[in-house]
Amino acid sequence: MNYTLNQLQIFLKVVKTQSVTKASEELHLTQPAVSIQLKNFQDQFEIPLTEVVGRKIYITDFGKEIAEAAENIINQVYAINYKTLAYKGQLSGRLKISVVSTGKYVMPYFLSDFMKQHSGVELLMDVTNKSKVVESLENNDVDFALVSILPAKLNIDKLDLLQNKLYLVGNLKTTFKNDVETKDVFNELPLIFREEGSGTRQTMEKFIENNNISALKKMELTSNEAVKQALLAGLGFSIMPLIGIKSELHNDELQIIPINGLPIKTMWSLIWLKEKKHSPVCLSFLDYLNKEKESIVQNTFSWYESY
Structure with missing residues (x-):
């Protein structure tokens, strides 16, 4: 076996998106580049990882097991990087946020300075519709979600932003x-x-x-x-x-x-599961928002008040 970390990341993205095209878009790579790396990775196994039926790609049972192992390896690599930064006294880790589609006009302004202050923090932000945002929060796939309508059936805490x-x-x-x-x-x-x-x-x-x-x-x-x-x-x-x-x-x-x-x-609110145990990164982000949100609204969204 001679696979690379890049190949593991590409394979995992293909598995999650169920599409070479979508994987290439999310990885900011060309489709041929993803296809070549995917083939080079799969050629190292005697058992197929994927199957193509018509124009759709399917992940085999063996492929799903390899994907799970790949995710564990990638998470360990991230952990090494975070431990290094933490040893140097820097805040480090992942911040995972799911945002309703119109929220993409809001959330970046509440993240910008925080991300600049903490170079060791990696942001994963998914922009999708409300039902998928709520699903990702319910499944504990993200730390926070930005919504304009609060979910009725989830036990949540919230911070109103705008x-x-x-x-x-x-x-x-x-x-x-x-x-x-x-x-x-x-x-x-x-x-x-x-x-x-x-x-x-x-x-x-x-x-x-x-x-x-x-x-x-x-x-x-x-x-x-x-x-x-x-x-x-x-x-x-x-x-x-x-x-x-x-x-x-x-x-x-x-x-x-x-x-x-x-x-x-309505109100743009950052929400999270009430029983969620926040990481140091998440706690630091909430502290930042509580201190800075009024200033952000005043400096960035003052035009809003004229309507």
Whole structure:
């Protein structure tokens, strides 16, 4: 056996993503580079690690065992690095956070200075929809999660970071009267929805239900960016978080449509399992946030208050 740490990391990523293409994207490598290293790694075993059926890759039972061993090896390597840094008096370890998709406009600003202060901390941040974020927290796969709607069935602690405001948004080609009835507006507007499992969609549907609105559903898209591009193209309208459309508002590419009952206000909260035993890195991060969050909000999100 003559496999490398790089090959172990590539194989483990392929196993976790079930895709060479997705693995290459997450590793920031070309697809041919991942395929070559995967082949070189597999050629060292007499028993297949993967099987390709059609265009889909499957991991064999033997491959799953090798993946588990690979993960243990990689974790031990990280542990060696962390112990070295700790011996030198530096905070070290992993910080694992799962973030709802629109939260990518929020979380980096609460991480930036902390990561600069502690070069020995490795950040693993997964950006996905609300249902998967809650699942990763429930399975204890992450230390923290950033959500705008608190999960109802989990016993959690939380730290509120920033208010979340959602408005009805569209491009500038349609004009609206300020005294128009809410129901009348929605009867005429083709609405663009986020996918099932999205917190934004959940908030939007609750608003529609509470106001007895008959909405014209135009399409369903799987990311905030996709919805925003559809709005810019004039494909419809949507209820969107203000945090994700700063540039488009400032550049007069999108408009906020005045509607009674909007904005919907929720809260961006960092949450964690109540029984979670935090690592020194996590405790240090929470301490940092408690001290600095007000300053971060004031310095970074002051534009927010004008809406």
